[in-house]
Amino acid sequence: MKFYLSVCVIFFAGINFVFGKVSPLLVTTIGEGVVQIGPNSPDTPLAASQFLPKSAKLSVRPKSGIETLASGFQFRFGSSTTFLLEDNSIEMFTGSLFVRSRNFNNSLKIIGPEFTVVVSGAGTCLLDVEPNGGFKIVGLLGNLRISGTNQISVSVLPGELIFTDIKNNKFSDKVVVDLANLLDTSFLISGFSNSSSFEKSLLNVSESQKSLIGKSFDAKVGNATSIGQFQVIPIGSNEQANSDDPSFIPVGFRKNYQPTSSSPLHELLGREPARSSDPSATINSGSLHDDELLSPPTKRPLPGGVLRGVIQP
Numbered sequence: 497m498k499f500y501l502s503v504c505v506i507f508f509a510g511i512n513f514v515f516g517k518v519s520p521l522l523v524t525t526i527g528e529g530v531v532q533i534g535p536n537s538p539d540t541p542l543a544a545s546q547f548l549p550k551s552a553k554l555s556v557r558p559k560s561g562i563e564t565l566a567s568g569f570q571f572r573f574g575s576s577t578t579f580l581l582e583d584n585s586i587e588m589f590t591g592s593l594f595v596r597s598r599n600f601n602n603s604l605k606i607i608g609p610e611f612t613v614v615v616s617g618a619g620t621c622l623l624d625v626e627p628n629g630g631f632k633i634v635g636l637l638g639n640l641r642i643s644g645t646n647q648i649s650v651s652v653l654p655g656e657l658i659f660t661d662i663k664n665n666k667f668s669d670k671v672v673v674d675l676a677n678l679l680d681t682s683f684l685i686s687g688f689s690n691s692s693s694f695e696k697s698l699l700n701v702s703e704s705q706k707s708l709i710g711k712s713f714d715a716k717v718g719n720a721t722s723i724g725q726f727q728v729i730p731i732g733s734n735e736q737a738n739s740d741d742p743s744f745i746p747v748g749f750r751k752n753y754q755p756t757s758s759s760p761l762h763e764l765l766g767r768e769p770a771r772s773s774d775p776s777a778t779i780n781s782g783s784l785h786d787d788e789l790l791s792p793p794t795k796r797p798l799p800g801g802v803l804r805g806v807i808q809p
Contacts, residue, residue: 519548525543527557529542530542530548553580553589555576558576561575563688569597570595576591585604591624591625592623593624610662616641619652621634621640622636626660630660635655637701644667646665648665648667654675656671657670658671
């Protein structure tokens with residue numbers, strides 16, 4: 497059964513790859529899942545094992561989430577996320593998105609209310625639509641290139657967070673986040689089933705970050721609440737928000753990040769890359785293993801923002 501499922505995924509993903517279009521296949525739903533919002537008809541629930549429709553507004557229900565596969569991509573959409581799919585692009589109206597790119601040649605346009613970015617390369621990141629209409633993006637694995645519409649671009653490494661500066665049409669300076677705390681508490685990471693290799697990669701980069709942090713600041717990163725600025729609030733100040741606010745996460749400063757391995761693929765996959773003649777083991781230059789579809793997580797935080805976390809004193 498696992499073999500036939502893998503073959504079906506490879507077949508449909510291969511078709512999408514040939515035409516160069518993102519057409520995600522819904523593989524996992526949590527809670528009430530996702531519905532298609534009809535302009536003149538009731539909302540239509542979408543079931544697993546079907547492709548998400550294009551040019552139609554979709555909404556993930558509150559306290560729910562979904563996971564999809566496309567050609568060379570894996571996506572997770574968080575609670576109360578509304579979005580629309582087109583060829584090679586995702587338009588985000590509200591909510592949060594997990595992007596895992598398995599191919600170094602991948603490129604995906606993500607359109608927000610006030611800012612558009614292009615994510616390219618191989619790696620994993622989390623993206624959140626901010627109150628000002630821009631994005632908050634944090635890298636998890638690999639080395640992703642985030643580009644704007646005016647030829648500006650920035651590389652995002654594991655643990656690095658950036659905001660989109662919609663006033664000046666550029667990206668903010670990088671802020672370093674506590675990866676260990678983020679990995680444990682983010683619904684988009686630990687609220688879904690993860691492969692053992694993926695979890696190993698996340699653990700490796702979080703452990704590497706701990707050893708490379710040179711200095712920590714008692715501060716938290718908040719939201720981009722207005723054009724051109726975002727919140728960095730000292731812990732203990734009278735102006736800080738409630739520590740239970742899921743939009744706030746610990747920040748710090750570290751020395752330049754060094755990969756845990758000389759091979760980028762080793763860090764991305766959590767193992768040495770290997771070729772296989774088994775057609776069920778590959779999907780568009782990425783690997784698809786049985787444990788990618790199995791082993792439910794031990795921690796399943798409630799759905800929340802992309803950077804949901806509990807602040808540790």
